[in-house]
Amino acid sequence: MPELPEVETVRISLNYRIVGQKITAVRIGDFAGVLGGDESSAFAARVVGREIVGTRRRGKYIMIDLDDDSLLLIHLRMTGNLVLVSRFDPKLRFEHLSLELENDTDLRFSDQRKFGRVIHYLPGNADVLDGKVGPEPLSDGFTVDVLAKSLARRSAPIKSALLNQKIVAGIGNIYADEALFRARIHPLSPANRLKFEEVRQLHRAIRQVLREGLGNRGTSVSHFRDGNGDEGNNQSNLRVYGKGRSESACPRCGRPLTFLVIGGRSSHFCPNCQRLAKA
Numbered sequence: 001m002p003e004l005p006e007v008e009t010v011r012i013s014l015n016y017r018i019v020g021q022k023i024t025a026v027r028i029g030d031f032a033g034v035l036g037g038d039e040s041s042a043f044a045a046r047v048v049g050r051e052i053v054g055t056r057r058r059g060k061y062i063m064i065d066l067d068d069d070s071l072l073l074i075h076l077r078m079t080g081n082l083v084l085v086s087r088f089d090p091k092l093r094f095e096h097l098s099l100e101l102e103n104d105t106d107l108r109f110s111d112q113r114k115f116g117r118v119i120h121y122l123p124g125n126a127d128v129l130d131g132k133v134g135p136e137p138l139s140d141g142f143t144v145d146v147l148a149k150s151l152a153r154r155s156a157p158i159k160s161a162l163l164n165q166k167i168v169a170g171i172g173n174i175y176a177d178e179a180l181f182r183a184r185i186h187p188l189s190p191a192n193r194l195k196f197e198e199v200r201q202l203h204r205a206i207r208q209v210l211r212e213g214l215g216n217r218g219t220s221v222s223h224f225r226d227g228n229g230d231e232g233n234n235q236s237n238l239r240v241y242g243k244g245r246s247e248s249a250c251p252r253c254g255r256p257l258t259f260l261v262i263g264g265r266s267s268h269f270c271p272n273c274q275r276l277a278k279a
């Protein structure tokens, strides 16, 4: 599933090519559910003729701002792809929505699993995600104290806490496992049992793995492609994610990595470097 670095990479790769473009037509495929319950013709009537004036990201969401102060909120979820192609390119596999732009390009949304959504919000909803999504981990507002305070209220395993979008926005399975490895924290450690020093290490590790992921233009372990259809490069930078099942050697101590299923998600870690404190 695309996480903060992947979603931001998609946004950056599209931004300079779609801002300033007018939407001239909308094509909706067989799965109208992509609009989140909106009616296809009503969606088209509201969106056609609008100019794209900006793009933003919040957590794992992309927001495309339109010139009437309305916005398109896009969530890629598991397998969604948002890509800009030539008008004359053949239909994509699993293509559900295409926004035709005036320069003969199409902004197309495809999604094999059909969990992704493109939702049009009426004017006045610019901050629709505030209150639903927690602090941005790369923002100045996300301090060690903010994280510590938030974790102090949760007894859930730290792995599950990191996936909670209200605690910190944009982290999923990949970057959670990578951050816990760097901070040497066992994924089952109760969030409210971490020492302040551990939270400080975790805070630093979260920012580090996300910045590296962004610098490498995202992790392509399964479906991820940017807005040009290109893969990211961060998969070679992963230390533990996906490596527990094969018991690959820990890059720090050389002992075999392992994995546990926590909250329904597999968590890869080093049982030697990431010890569970005794209760």
Ligand SMILES: [Zn+2]
Binding pocket: 250, 251, 252, 253, 254, 255, 270, 271, 272, 273, 274
């Ligand atoms: Zn190790």
